[in-house]
Amino acid sequence: MKPSLVLIFILFLITGVSAQQIKYGTGNDSWNPDSLGNHRAVITVSGAGNVAKATIEWRRRDTHPELKDIWVVDAKTNSRITNVKAANINREQGTIYFEPTSGPGTYYVYYMPYQVEGRSNYPNAQYRKAQAGNNQWPKSTANAITAKLVRIEAINAMSSFYPMEVIATAAETKNLIKQHPQKDYLVFTEDRTNPIKMQNDLPQLWITKGLKNTFSGTASKGENYTYQLGIYPVKKDLNDVKVTFSALKNKAGKTISSKAFSCLNTDGINWDGSPLHKTVNVAKNKVQALWILADIPKDIATGTYTGTATVSAKGSASTTIQIAITVNNTVLADGGINEPQKQTRLKWLNSTMAEKNEVIAPYIPLVINEKIISLLGRKFTINQDGLPAQIQTFFTPEMTEISATPKNILTEPVHFHVTKPDNKDIKFKTTEVTFTDKQPGIAKWTSKSTSDSLNMEVNASIEFDGFVSYTVKFIAVNNIKLNNISLHLPFSPSASKYMMGLGQKGGYRPDSLNWKWDVANKNQDGAWIGDVNAGLQYSLRDNHYVRPLNTNFYLQKPLLLPTSWGNEGKGGIKIGKKGQAILADNYSGERLMKKGDTLYYNFTLLITPFHPINTDFQWSNRFYHKYNNIDTIKATGATLINIHHATPINPFINYPFIAHKEMRTYIDEAHSKGLKVKIYNTVRELSNSAYETFPLRSLGHEVYSPGKGGGYSWLQEHLGDDYIAAWYVPEIKDAAVVNSGMSRWHNYYVEGMNWLVNNVGIDGLYLDDVAFDRTTMKRVKSVLTQNGHPGIIDLHSANQYNKSDGFNNSANLYMEHFPYLNRLWFGEYFDYEKNTPDFFLTESSGIPFGLMGEMLQDGGNAWRGMVYGMTNRMPWSDGADPRAIWKAWDDFGMQGTKMIGYWVENNPVKTNNPDVIATIYKKDKSALIALASWAKEDTKIKLNIDWKALGIDPAKATITAPAIKNFQPAKTFSATEEIPVTKNKGWMIVVKEN
Template sequence: MNKYFYLSVFLLVCQLSIAQQIKYTTKNNDWDADSLGNHRVVLTLQKANTHLAKAIINWRRNDHHPETKQLFIVDSASGKRVMNVSVTGINRESCVLYFEPDAGNKKYFVYYLPYKVDRKSNYPNVKYMKAQPTAADNWLTTIPNSSDIEGATVESIESVNAMNSFYPMEVIATETEVNNLISQNSGRTYLVFPEDRQFVIKMKHDLPQRWITTGVRNVFNGEAKRGENYTYQLGIYPTAKDLNGVKIIFSDLKNKSGQVISSKVMSCINNGGTDYRGNSFTKEVDIAKGDVQAMWCLVNIPATAVAGTYEGTVTISPKNAENTKIGIRIKVEKATAVKGGINEPQRETRLAWLNSTLAQQNDVIKPYIPLVVKNNTIALLGRKVILDKTGFPKSIQTYFTPEMTSFSSIAKEVIAAPIKLVAENNVGAEKWQSKGVKFTETRAGTVKWDAVNTAANLQMDVSGTIEFDGFASYMVKVTALHDVDLKDIRMEIPFNKEASKYMMGLNLKGEKRPDSYEWKWDVPHKNQDGAWIGDVNAGLQYSLRDENYVRPLNTNFYLQKPLLLPTSWGNDNKGGIRINEKDNHVLVSNYSGARTMKKGDVLYYNFTLLITPFHPINTDFQWATRFYHKYSALDSIKQTGATVVNIHHGTPINPYINYPFIRWRQMKSYIDSAHQLGLKVKIYNTVRELSNSAYETFPMRSLGHEIYSPGKGGGYSWLQEHVADDYIAAWYVPEYKDAALINSGMSRWHNYYVEGMNWLVQNVGIDGIYLDDVAFDRITMKRIKRVLTKDGHPGIIDLHSANQYNKSDGFNNSGNLYLEHFPYLNRLWFGEYFDYEKNSPDFFLTEVSGIPFGLMGEMLQGGGNPWRGMIYGMTNRMPWSDNADPRPIWKVWDDFGMQGTKMIGYWVEKNPVKTNNPEVLATIYKKERSALVSIASWAKDDTTIKLQINWKALGIDPAKATITAPAVNNFQQSASFKDGDEIKVEKGKGWLLVLKEEK
């Protein structure tokens, strides 16, 4: 009986208290959220001394199943938890509870979402504490018969800080309020709530209490500045059925004097826009019954607009329901917004950036040169491609010297014969009849061509594109002219043996290419669709794709969005790659296996090529540019000899991952001071995950999965309490409570990213960026390089990658994965989880150094191996490892005078200095009458070597030559040697020797 009595009282109280308005406040991190939760109710008693208190809390929670979650009542004075607590009724709307106050205190806190952090790391797993009884049985028995119950008044609901507040857009309407609202608007299939941009729609499955208060309105009123990227929202709530294909249609806005703001400057980002490639697109918007969909509308107010009030309409037009017109009334102020108002991103002015085409035109970027077409030959920096009549390359030539520091007049052939697509039927190969190559575009940055090839049963339409950096893309459309049974369709790439010494990809680390090799598709587990095969001064990367290719996620998230198996190449896993060395060439056969094609069937055997190297190595940049990778006092950085400061995220001036727009004034002040000291500053800003502090988080969530990936949710408390569901939790920085979400991959966020970079260069003065792996393609990389180098800015880009060759990352090589970005990088930092002790020189050369691609690098994991690093010109960076301080080697560089030296690596056949042990390698840095010789050992044990020196090639008179080892802290002791001396080399170590002609 008592149970039902109290339940009835509870329901009655809930009805009476629906209209009660609770005060919501934010605190300044006044309590430990990671033990008590982010939210609390403040209760006040009328009298301090009572043995039993009752509280009715209309908290309107947006989380589900609050009855399963623990709540704490804490004495505000002592901080002591009250254990005698009884919750007699609890749901999302309200709660009734009894508790035993401590004598003498009137104020109590009810923490209603306490949680525990299961793993305090950068990927925390927050678990909300389960409801458990804590009251003593004998105390519980006193509640029904007590005549002295003190009512506890709800003073306010507090959040630990403003970021965590639910007010006002995450305070839910009650079921009764919603039902009443629907009843009052009976006959409508859906309701529309025009909303100002300052009240961002956040909840997807609930109406906010605010809309009950404001009611259903048919007019929106807003205020904007002239020239502003103005935004507003339309919250659409289906009440009768699901809505399909919802569109927003705009009218012109007019003032009383007849001036017009054209509908052409209006758009709804949910209905479409401009993709990251610069192409326009439209989107279908479907809304489930009972869900809330925010439609974000943009109005680019003309700077010439006359101040005044402009009126018009928007029409909400679903495919399967009635249209609804909403009046739009925007008061345009006399003031003019600066650059569209983008310096006030909290006003959602930067949503216009999502449709930006900035730096999209494929202009040539230095050091590259314009493409030149002559007959069927296309010339580009250090390379040439000669097209066969089929449209495929019949010759790919490179003109780089083996040293990679300049160009040669003698071409090195990458392929030994034309690339061809072989379609084999039961009697042999289809014989293509080619109509020849037709160039359709010849610009400085891009050349395009078509070629039509026909055979008895098939037609092959080839569309090729090459760009100024050496990237080529092929769309190969194979159409069946008749029903045909095929034994195989394969692409054969006959590599020149002298240009295919090394291989990287397809389950192989960077290593000597095997004589024969077999590989099969395994897209659920492996991010592999091609490989790089080459030598230091000539090579080719290729990737096999079809018309449905989508770039997968990377860095721990590959398995959540893997490659799509190409219908053509994969052929239900019949396809694969076979490599065989034969005479003077290496045949790479990319086969798809047997299949039947019906007349009219179409398959796309698309692929991409990257011709390496991209440009000569700029060794002088390597010696002069010394990174300091930590936010520190600038004077102390200057004293180290570093020249460029990398500012990571999670630092005072760049706290929020991939969103460096909140503390930009502090960042600018730091950069200005650095420039006065002659230092450059680069910042961490990449794409893969995005801080929850981004002002645009919820507008972009309204786009479905366009920008944020679907996922199981979880992660840090803010994500669970505000984003709620359908996301992937990413990196978390405890110091700043910065919880990121994983981006979906290629999206309009990249347009924003480019615009943001441009803004940072122009307004903050950044000198470049530090990329921590890359989650965008080469289109975005080119755009980034353009805006970073605009107006003479240096635009330095260095790329760090953790070793991607593991299960979570899909067993891809970092170098192979990111090769399309290498043309625009200044330095590599590979990297984390790379083993510098156990891997071979071939691994160092191909996967770490960057040398075969025209780059140089640095070492990371454990400080690297300084002896092995130096034969590739690599050191560590400050102040990454106490055990591998690069300053002693920097001093050697300065003492020797590395600027202007010529690097001749051990991989160069005519290197003037070699050792008599093939497991101990030597690279030299040569200048007039002297050379710095770097020696590193991969021998299994300590060994002795003798130098084999071509003094004539060095330009040194051996009679006047000295061989000395300068003292280098933590590297070597000083020593001197004579030509022909045995030199002891310890296991895994080496020497730096100066060969010099004395006057």
């Protein structure tokens, strides 16, 4: 999208007036835009006088320019001139009178000055309002000197309006329409190098070229070629605009099939691999860009191929455009994707890469034995009605191994209660479960239950990672009044110790909970309930579910209240003890259903943990989260570099393709020195430097979220309105726009990751919150780990439990992604001082899900972090350098140890104070004991050691605390000695048999 430097462009007006030359250039960032704005006219005064007059034909796309201020600056003194008067200001031109303070010479007219308000990373440009000026000046304009327009300049090429944002005048547009009185709409052809940018105006360029029913271009063999059709309704709104294509033929009769052509705006492949067909409607006097994709065959002969593209709309005559594409002799093996400025990567939007549900390590293929489905560390048994009969996990309490002993999550099968007004349940007759698909990565089944008044249809699936999806339809056979439809999830008490979600921060499950839907304010539709080695997250949805926005933007696109579960506010969830179970009663309340009505009571499940913990990965992969000299990084002991955006090799947020050569050089050097490199890249917002910005805008709200606009000046000047301004980096003027949610941009994202692995050599991704679903995450993990690549993914999140994020828990929000992560970094606004151990365990550590994490906010708490195997991240937090702890790990030899957490009932080491907890890292004849205090004041504790379980002879044991900088002094203890523990701190103690 970045235009090449514009030196001089000349346009000739053809509207009957005398030809006028307009020159366009750039100022090479030679002035301060935050006061003067991004655009100016360079004018010269050749004569002497007290008043100069400049008439500037600026052809502005912004509305109401008469309301904006105009500043005139003397180029010689670089001083603003105070005596200025504007007259006849409109979008096409304006007249400015000013005092030429230095006499003859050059003057600058800044016609869109603004001032910046708001945070530096969320700025909002406020355009200065037009001033009345000095009413006493000038006394007369009769003898004003005529100033000559030399050129119009943008501050840089990125900000230039030329050529596609220089508007046609009203007279030019009217004259063009008048020339084609029979047409309901006009169709303009445009090359891919000039993306159509304006919706409300025609560009002057199209007036200059005139309306033609032809397009010609040059493509290479095998190229992902593109071109544009600009649709402009002039008589009425257009509905259901389509483009159809003929084959293209050359003189020798060789053809390019019509199937090689498609319209990006109307047809494609959705993010989930399903066919996408969009209806394009265009309002009168609006411009709609249609991007045409052409797959040029690799084995085609050179020459010119001709055919047609036909535009049609309901109730209007079709328009046929003659197409001529000259195929040169160059063969592109990669489709030309290494030249994205030619829009060759738009094809990625329709990619199905990694859509196939193939099993990804460490997971194993599903094994189906009648109605029992086995997956890594878990078993899922299907009841006759298709709902879960039992869910079991086989992870040890330490979470480092899979055992043969199951742990039941349920006390009885999951079931619906459909209650009539007499409080009696409808009795269903149920058919046997029928499997509709059995693959290594996914199993699908159906079941039907019938009654005289209501039928229930269940369609479900389970995937290799433990994700279960249920589509449950209740269909009214007759008119019926219902007292309630509720789903009962009966948890085993041993598998429901903790809870997270439904307004509850992570921690111990409350004895009772009564929750109601509040989608306008809360991103809450379910919860995780479980223990460290067994749990279940569930989410309640219907057939209209759309993933909401997150990370500060939830309130701008919240959850949709499920028609079924929400039931106009009557629904909710009650959790509490009932009989032998901890029952989650998901109720929807009374309602009427008419014959034929269908309600979708859909829900999803995630069976946790996802896999055993890989503690050795935690000890050996030490993250350095900053761009720096590689030798400097290696000297710290770090082994893996995270490259953030806004850095020299990854400058633009979520678009790491522009400085890819520099990135490749850096990664090659890192690899040569034994380090891995991961990059920041996610989907949530997208840099305005993306080459595809305006093609994506042409897709309406598919990729970009609707919004109120505003933000950084570039966004206001080039996007106009209807967007949400996101993160901005002042140093490089990188401005992002919020993505809309699930869209074809995720297909592009997967293809982009594949390209980066194969062409740049990245070792993985650093994700700063996630705005895509588990399907996209799975696809990304697949391409990142191809051909033996490490594919390491770590996820950072600020605490989402706040108003802007809809009061959701980060771990609960992103749990569907956890199966594919290697590490968590739950950072800003996580309180490591005031929160309890159960909060650490559930919300921050990742341990109940098979992960481990790191700390961020204020450097974390080093002593408490060690209980969960966490440190802070190098070099992110001042005064919290993890290198001393890394050294202590190496001195002890953490590789190969077995972590036994304080949460394990038979942990061989405990303390005599429940507020001081111990986790051990055990190996042969030695153990590292991590102690952390949550006591309200300094205290002393004694260790209760089960020497036999520890595998150490107490008679030969030594108990020492090694000196660790900023953590603890060196000290030796006896087995019976009281150990002093400072409030909020702790120890790392080595027990070793000599």
